[in-house]
Amino acid sequence: MKTRILGFAALAAVAAMTAIALFVVPADLNQGDAQRIMYPHVASAWLGYLSFGVTAISGILWLWKRDLRFDAIAVSGAEIGVMFTAFAIWGGMMWGRPIWGVFWQWEDPRLTTTALLLALYVGYLLFRRLTDDPQRRATRAAIVGIVAAVDIPIVHFSVEWWRGLHQTATIASPDRVLNPAAPMIFVGTLLGMLGAFTLAWGYLMIRRYQLARAELAREEAVRIGRLEDARRGVARSEAAR
């Protein structure tokens, strides 16, 4: 019930912030309406990173505590992170076409980093499907998730050195907000969108976690069922004899 309330709150918040970002906040002087993409774009990129951090930390906790609940959190983080990261890239491309003139800008370090990030965690998700035993899968996935997380900063720095032209962090330097008349409303909208998306993220994480637990329980039930079938089969063949 509480989760459902959270879900509705997230839905309402995202809808309200979308309306504000589309109709209330003025368009950017230089970039026009395309700049409005920035609100969901930045929010989903941030949640992508957060999700992958959750996956790495739950991986470490699984290796330490050997509690499959941590593995359920890890898979939730990876799956939801992939979704938000893909959304961030898609939004970035939609923004890049009118502003940069191209969908894909190789010189942009964050775009290329994020694309690699997506590749790393899609690989992680595909990799998970190949091991049937839950304990073994959790261990293998945990170390793959940890090494992927370790790789992210190196990817970031290496690509950064390639020279970039990405918009640098907007919140850290308010003078970069291009419309001089209303910088605060831009920042406020961005923070509001961030909050709304984070609510949605929390709801999705809880639901995906519950689903992962249910999947584990089903796997366990199937295994026990097979054991019992086998036992019954043995009993039957003995009776026939």
Add this chain to the structure above:
Amino acid sequence: MSALRAEARTALAIARKDAVAELRGRHATVSTLFFSAVVLLLFGFALGPDSARLAAAAPGLLWLAVVFAGLLAVTRLHLLETDDGALEQLALYPVSRRAIYAGKALGGMAVMLVLGLVVLGAVGVLFAVDVASAWLPLLTTIVLGAVGIAAVGTFYAGVTVRLRAREVMLPLLMLPVLAPLLLAAVKATAAALAGDPFGELGAWLQLLVAFDVIMVVAGAATYGYLLED
């Protein structure tokens, strides 16, 4: 201190075992070398016959060939262990997991080093690049690249070797992780070949060193969990 020395001895013993097996059977090197030669030829067809363009692309082609061939090499080196349940035997030895990882990575590094040098020579000949004049920075780059590919490759080969779909999973997991190494090695090679006009060679080599150190530490810290399951 003596514990560390014992670990180093174990690692060397495992690496030597791999080296002997390799010298006798040549599972990894011959097929891998041939593969990289074919890759270089195909690059020539894909980008040629304009020789100026091929020479300009040479650093990238060199490292793509090395990385692709490295995928094969680390797989071969690990298949060696799975054939007769050898990896389980190895895991049962009362030695530290780090030493086993280091030994396997060392063996892989030796193969990658041979591979890198041969591919470098082939690139020099095929794409008319003067590799002899900048031999020291090129050699350094190849050594650092070999360490990085072996460190990452040993880890991921260990992760995927027992899977059904290892041929697909290994490149899928390993190539994105190797992206920074590829980037830094290509940049370092290009800088070395051009005589380092912007003084950036050192920075790229440092990035390679950082990548190697981080990946060796991460691999050594997690490889033990692989052997357990």
